[in-house]
Amino acid sequence: MSLLIAGNWKMNGLGNQLEDIRAVAECADANPIVDVLMCVPSTLISRAVQSSAGRIAIGGEDCAPDAAGAFTGDISAEMLKDAGASVVLAGHSERRRKYHETDVMVGAKVTAASRAGLGAIICVGETKDQHARGDALSVCAEQIAGSLPQNLEPCSGSAIAYEPLWAIGSGQTPRLDEIAKTLRHIRGCLRTQIGEQEGAMRILYGGSITPDNARGILELPEVGGLLIGGASLRSRDLSAIIRVADEIAGQRSTGLCKAATCEIEQLAAERLVAPSSGLAFDPVARFANGWVSRNVEVGPFSWDDPPIYEGPIQLFRDAAAQAGFSDSELERSLGPVPQFIAHSFSEAAARWLGAEHLRRLEAKAASL
Ligand code: PGA
Numbered sequence: 046m047s048l049l050i051a052g053n054w055k056m057n058g059l060g061n062q063l064e065d066i067r068a069v070a071e072c073a074d075a076n077p078i079v080d081v082l083m084c085v086p087s088t089l090i091s092r093a094v095q096s097s098a099g100r101i102a103i104g105g106e107d108c109a110p111d112a113a114g115a116f117t118g119d120i121s122a123e124m125l126k127d128a129g130a131s132v133v134l135a136g137h138s139e140r141r142r143k144y145h146e147t148d149v150m151v152g153a154k155v156t157a158a159s160r161a162g163l164g165a166i167i168c169v170g171e172t173k174d175q176h177a178r179g180d181a182l183s184v185c186a187e188q189i190a191g192s193l194p195q196n197l198e199p200c201s202g203s204a205i206a207y208e209p210l211w212a213i214g215s216g217q218t219p220r221l222d223e224i225a226k227t228l229r230h231i232r233g234c235l236r237t238q239i240g241e242q243e244g245a246m247r248i249l250y251g252g253s254i255t256p257d258n259a260r261g262i263l264e265l266p267e268v269g270g271l272l273i274g275g276a277s278l279r280s281r282d283l284s285a286i287i288r289v290a291d292e293i294a295g296q297r298s299t300g301l302c303k304a305a306t307c308e309i310e311q312l313a314a315e316r317l318v319a320p321s322s323g324l325a326f327d328p329v330a331r332f333a334n335g336w337v338s339r340n341v342e343v344g345p346f347s348w349d350d351p352p353i354y355e356g357p358i359q360l361f362r363d364a365a366a367q368a369g370f371s372d373s374e375l376e377r378s379l380g381p382v383p384q385f386i387a388h389s390f391s392e393a394a395a396r397w398l399g400a401e402h403l404r405r406l407e408a409k410a411a412s413l
Pocket of ligand 1: 053208212213214215251252253254272273274275276
């Protein structure tokens with residue numbers, strides 16, 4: 046999964062600020078490896094979707110637990126989805142504090158998001174006093190246990206945002222080692238709570254992010270992205286952060302692809318020694334499948350897609366030929382494998398072959 050840069054406009058934004066959404070969408074377009082999401086007031090969601098023309102995701106900032114009914118003034122997850130949102134924030138500290146939202150209420154909102162097919166970004170974090178007492182880890186653990194439904198199957202875009210209350214809007218941030226430690230702890234809590242599904246959720250950091258401090262935080266391997274309040278209102282600042290994130294995401298995916306290539310090569314080589322049946326390549330398929338589902342969105346591709354993954358596919362063709370499989374047999378029995386490989390390499394390939402190429406691949410995937 047790539048890095049996510051998520052803006053949170055809070056109760057800010059009128060129609061005349063949609064220009065900023067357009068500017069951010071253009072920046073996202075030019076930096077295609079990083080994922081960009083703008084959480085905006087409900088009144089702006091459908092217009093923001095139009096302004097960004099599908100180039101970034103648009104999210105809501107809160108939702109009611111019920112789908113519909115006598116709740117004057119509330120907005121349901123279904124309504125957000127209907128307006129074009131794909132994600133919603135849940136349990137932002139301003140809602141927990143100012144509107145007395147408890148973990149149980151946050152959990153009900155997360156359930157509502159999942160019912161409506163929205164990803165939920167669940168915010169957790171400790172107060173200044175709790176931080177001073179050294180309680181950050183236990184506070185986050187408690188909030189995760191209380192606000193994540195047990196059998197949650199996270200929709201795409203779901204994440205935990207670690208936002209220490211004392212860092213929000215204050216210009217202060219925790220030390221990098223503190224962020225890394227807390228995020229590792231949160232990952233462990235997630236695993237306990239929802240098992241293997243945790244792999245589908247990013248963990249973001251939020252609180253006083255600026256173009257100056259974004260790089261250091263994004264370089265922490267534990268960090269899956271940022272949730273940004275104040276700086277997201279200034280498209281120039283947000284764009285600077287998106288550019289940094291894209292660069293770091295590119296470095297990460299290149300590293301991952303290199304590791305994946307080695308593993309695939311090794312597995313293919315192992316199979317060459319004892320190819321005995323049509324299932325000979327199964328371990329490779331399993332590996333590629335698992336790797337891709339952990340790291341990138343999976344979509345169908347055909348054998349004949351552009352030469353972006355010629356290397357890995359050729360590896361399979363050669364291995365198969367030596368093992369006595371014909372091309373057509375390989376395609377019949379291993380159809381999904383090149384698809385997985387194609388996708389797993391598409392992020393790094395964007396670095397190598399240019400952003401335009403990736404856009405074409407993604408457009409093709411979307412149209413299939
Ligand atoms: P901030 O807000 O970036 O202005 O500190 C973050 C948030 O509230 O999500």
